[in-house]
Amino acid sequence: MRVVIAGGHGKIALLLARSLTSAGDEVAALIRNPEHAADVRAAGAEPILFDVENTATDRLLAVVTGSDAVVFAAGAGQGSGVARKYTVDSGGSVRLAEAAEQVGTQRFLQISTMGAGQPPARGSDKVWAAYIDAKTQAENDLRARNLNWTILRPGRLIDTAGTGLVTLAPPPVGRGDVPRADVAAVLTALLPAAHTFGMTVELVSGSTPISQAIAQLSD
Template sequence: MEKILIVGATGSTGKRIIEILNNSQSFEPVAMIRKEEQKSIFDDMEVQSVLADLEQDDFSAALKGIKKVIFTAGSGSKTGPDKTTEVDEKGAIKIIDAAKKAKVKKFIMLSAMDADEPSKHKELEHYLEAKAKADEHLRNSGLNYTIIRPGRLTDDMGMGRVKLATKLDEAGEIARDDVAFLLIMSLADPLVKNMTFEAIEGEEPIKSAMIELSKG
């Protein structure tokens, strides 16, 4: 089984990914945690965890034996510019570089819709700019990657149906459940390889939407 490091494991989307992967026959999730007291959450799930912080500089221990990375960490759109830069931009860039050094096979990034047009959303501009810089660094890293830019995240039950495009012509929302499945499906090597795309709730089943998108 391939070991998958989940960065942002204690967040809502990260936890959902771990729950799903924990029942997989192909992948073994490893939760990256910032505090020792968070370990018990994953011990109860019988999931391995590693202690590391995006504000540190050495991720070699966290990446030992890891084949792929799913990055779901984020300071949140309501966080101030300094913290956003530290986590969403600098932290992401540091672990991308560490993943390349560790010869990770694929890096999957949870970004944000309109990260390529931060000025469209003045109240989110600093957040989207940080996401955009991390995305660009990943694209230029030489790693195999997938960058998913979802619309507004909701805690609704996922319907398993989405609308995907490299650039959508409409805004929208999407359940965290469905985003988790998009991120997990991206672990499959042929799918959405070296692609950046936006995602909102739609009519097409996730798997067929991703296959269609991969065909270009």
């Protein structure tokens, strides 16, 4: 399986690339900064210089062509302002999903966030409010597309070791933390899980093994 990951130098993306390539899959990781290429290669993936905000659409189509799945793991990141929440977290996902539709790549995983799909809490910082709104827009766009999509909303991301034990279910799931390693492991297991096509699921640490948690989504 060939998987294209947008936001290929992100912490979750690197963990996901390592997981997929160790299982024999091929990963193309889209990165903006050429200095990140070595980290991507160390994770077993092929680095591809690509700016989801500005690179021409024909190049994006060429990158996605021939892939079996696409994962949107990009984000404007800390320190970015309101405008880039929309151009990256929303606009980047829209561009990637549109390209996947055009070239016939059906499987699309989108990393969203807990809190998407609802108005930001009253009094929220304007950048946070824009982030939630942008993620909501990206989700809504994806739901309208003819793709085998799954939207994953993790809770607060932490860098502790993965436990392999989660709570994974359609919303609402109570807020909580989740190690990035467990997010990557869930994404790996979701990719071939056809029963999750068209589902939005939320993820925090819990007590259920990942394989069992994903299997239970068919209940």
